[in-house]
Amino acid sequence: MIEHDVVCPFCGCLCDDLEIETEGGRIVKVQNGCALAESTFMNDVRLPAPIRRTETGWEDISYQEAIKETAEILQGADRPLLYGWSSTHGEAQSVGVHIAELIGAVIDNTSTVCHGPSILAIQEVGHPGCTLGQVKNRADVIIYWGCNPVEAHPRHMSRYTTYATGFFVPDAQRERTVIVVDTRRTDTAGIADEFVQIEHGGDYAVLSALRAIVRGKASVIPAKVAGVSKEQLIRIAEICKTAKFGAIFFGLGLTMSRGKYKNIRNAIELTDELNRYTKFVISPLRGHGNVYGSNEVFTWMTGYPFAVDFARGIAFYNPGETTAVDILRRGECDAALIVASDPGANFPRAAAAHLAKIPTIVIDPHVNATTALSRIHIPCTAAGIDAAGTAYRMDGVPIRLKKVIDRGYPDDAEILKKIYDHLNGGKGP
Amino acid sequence: MRVILESKVRAKPNLPIEAEAIIPRNFLKGTDLVVYEGNKERTLSELFWIFVEGTAVAPENIEVILKGDTSRIKRVGEYMDTGSIVIEGDIGMHCGNFMSGGTIEIRGNADSWLGREMRGGTILCRGNAGHYCATGYRGEKKGMQGGKVEVSGNTGDFCAEYLAGGTVHIHGSAGDFPGVEMRGGELIIEGDATRPCGNMKSGTCVILGTVHDMLPTFEKIERRVLPAWKITADVYRGDVANRGKGTLCVRC
Numbered sequence A: 001m002i003e004h005d006v007v008c009p010f011c012g013c014l015c016d017d018l019e020i021e022t023e024g025g026r027i028v029k030v031q032n033g034c035a036l037a038e039s040t041f042m043n044d045v046r047l048p049a050p051i052r053r054t055e056t057g058w059e060d061i062s063y064q065e066a067i068k069e070t071a072e073i074l075q076g077a078d079r080p081l082l083y084g085w086s087s088t089h090g091e092a093q094s095v096g097v098h099i100a101e102l103i104g105a106v107i108d109n110t111s112t113v114c115h116g117p118s119i120l121a122i123q124e125v126g127h128p129g130c131t132l133g134q135v136k137n138r139a140d141v142i143i144y145w146g147c148n149p150v151e152a153h154p155r156h157m158s159r160y161t162t163y164a165t166g167f168f169v170p171d172a173q174r175e176r177t178v179i180v181v182d183t184r185r186t187d188t189a190g191i192a193d194e195f196v197q198i199e200h201g202g203d204y205a206v207l208s209a210l211r212a213i214v215r216g217k218a219s220v221i222p223a224k225v226a227g228v229s230k231e232q233l234i235r236i237a238e239i240c241k242t243a244k245f246g247a248i249f250f251g252l253g254l255t256m257s258r259g260k261y262k263n264i265r266n267a268i269e270l271t272d273e274l275n276r277y278t279k280f281v282i283s284p285l286r287g288h289g290n291v292y293g294s295n296e297v298f299t300w301m302t303g304y305p306f307a308v309d310f311a312r313g314i315a316f317y318n319p320g321e322t323t324a325v326d327i328l329r330r331g332e333c334d335a336a337l338i339v340a341s342d343p344g345a346n347f348p349r350a351a352a353a354h355l356a357k358i359p360t361i362v363i364d365p366h367v368n369a370t371t372a373l374s375r376i377h378i379p380c381t382a383a384g385i386d387a388a389g390t391a392y393r394m395d396g397v398p399i400r401l402k403k404v405i406d407r408g409y410p411d412d413a414e415i416l417k418k419i420y421d422h423l424n425g426g427k428g429p
Numbered sequence B: 001m002r003v004i005l006e007s008k009v010r011a012k013p014n015l016p017i018e019a020e021a022i023i024p025r026n027f028l029k030g031t032d033l034v035v036y037e038g039n040k041e042r043t044l045s046e047l048f049w050i051f052v053e054g055t056a057v058a059p060e061n062i063e064v065i066l067k068g069d070t071s072r073i074k075r076v077g078e079y080m081d082t083g084s085i086v087i088e089g090d091i092g093m094h095c096g097n098f099m100s101g102g103t104i105e106i107r108g109n110a111d112s113w114l115g116r117e118m119r120g121g122t123i124l125c126r127g128n129a130g131h132y133c134a135t136g137y138r139g140e141k142k143g144m145q146g147g148k149v150e151v152s153g154n155t156g157d158f159c160a161e162y163l164a165g166g167t168v169h170i171h172g173s174a175g176d177f178p179g180v181e182m183r184g185g186e187l188i189i190e191g192d193a194t195r196p197c198g199n200m201k202s203g204t205c206v207i208l209g210t211v212h213d214m215l216p217t218f219e220k221i222e223r224r225v226l227p228a229w230k231i232t233a234d235v236y237r238g239d240v241a242n243r244g245k246g247t248l249c250v251r252c
């Protein structure tokens, strides 16, 4: 059987044009997707049943037992941490927020290690953005700053930018100017019309210089800024000012390098400055499929997009203080529930090490590096493969993930609801 | 009157304590105050040994002394308006938030957000201060607006971000981006600083040590003698990226 218009849940592009062929409850073919999509659907090896750590190894336990023990661990904690959420659907994320509020936990999502700085910058100066559809149909100047879509978002360029035919840009490859800014020559840089190589950590200075040039203050700028010549900066400023519609996309190269959210703020203010001349927009290239959704869900429920601390019964937000990495690094939390993510693989070592010291429960379809640090691992459905639900694309457009097959696992939202029921004496959220 | 609070040994010493109740004024009515440990509510006496010496009729005559392991106690001195607090060791985050009067002396190190959104009064930190010393809250347009923060040691990154008024004096070095988004007030760094005053709008910053990675968007105006510091300094105007009219003086 062939299912049309399937959404790929892997990266923030959430491409919704995949064709998936299934045979007897198995996926046999993935079409239209990139290599990442193919491995998401085809190499989907799951943990068969819930497991619990014993003195010598692991034992299988029932879902009921796993849920009960999880609830007891969370109930007894003085500073529980609920982390992850970016690879599951909004339905599960919202139950997570309810649990956090009920038990006075800290709830955080993976923005904390990817685009959290972008959010902080947006909270300072706003977000001049637009949907990807507008970029596709209108943008004639595209800037990729500190990101490598060729590898991380393989279909971004073909669906929305360089290779995508748009209503007002019929001959995309000729009409669109692509500028790539990075510290190294990436694959994306290879197809750029203009490649700007910045010295490591020099993004802020280059953005400031561009702002000054656009403002007509080029005379102040020295001959070289962070390894970039003044001539090139003036040329870039000119390309941007004369664009019909420009779009900046940025990635972790900008959010996670020195200066973090100040880099993004500077990029947003450059966009603001350029809007005095033409239409310019800026958007983060979000990584995990539904990380944007976790920001949306957290925000409509608590008022804050990530790092929400319910310890005092009300929502408090202060990245650096209430972010998962910081709470773990300071050894504050005494129990952790990790849902749909893998902090064991991408957190700093001191933070990950603390997860091994406290009772950590993982709810995730797959065995990952966090499993090795955990006490209990409960397998569940994977959103977009064997569970339907809502996800948000990187530009904030909600898209319904489809259920393609049934593999007999319970939905993580269901598991979380049962945990909530336990914690709340049998009453659901 | 002196109130001495000595922290008790805790089963989970890493759990943060939130103790905005610890301000001199509150001890006029006794020591029956509420603090929070993790997600649990506690009385002050559950977490501290409390000793009270003498009496007071006005809050300005109250001195609160914190002893023992106080490095995880947050929000001490929040909204304090008078009196004094002495912390013998290290103090946790948000010490002196929104403070408008009185003095806080920290004999050890202070964690991040020391004197956040401060309006008046004095904070003296004899050790080092963490990140965001004398700044504002996330997304807030104004940071510290008045009073004085003096740090004998070094500070972390983003010191005096959004500084809008008052004086911040760092005897040691500041980390990355001190005085970023500054819009008023005075920032003095006797040691070194990296990328000072990014995007500043107004206010004055004086740096006596070495500046690393000076931003390209500051316009050199003149070389001048600063009698107050007995130095000759290069005076810059900026940040021109945003029409800023701030003054940055760097010793030459």
Ligand code: SF4
Residues within 6 Å of the ligand: A008, A009, A010, A011, A012, A013, A014, A015, A032, A033, A034, A035, A036, A037, A153, A154, A155, A156
């Ligand atoms: S670009 Fe992203 S969403 Fe699209 S198919 Fe590839 S991995 Fe999936």
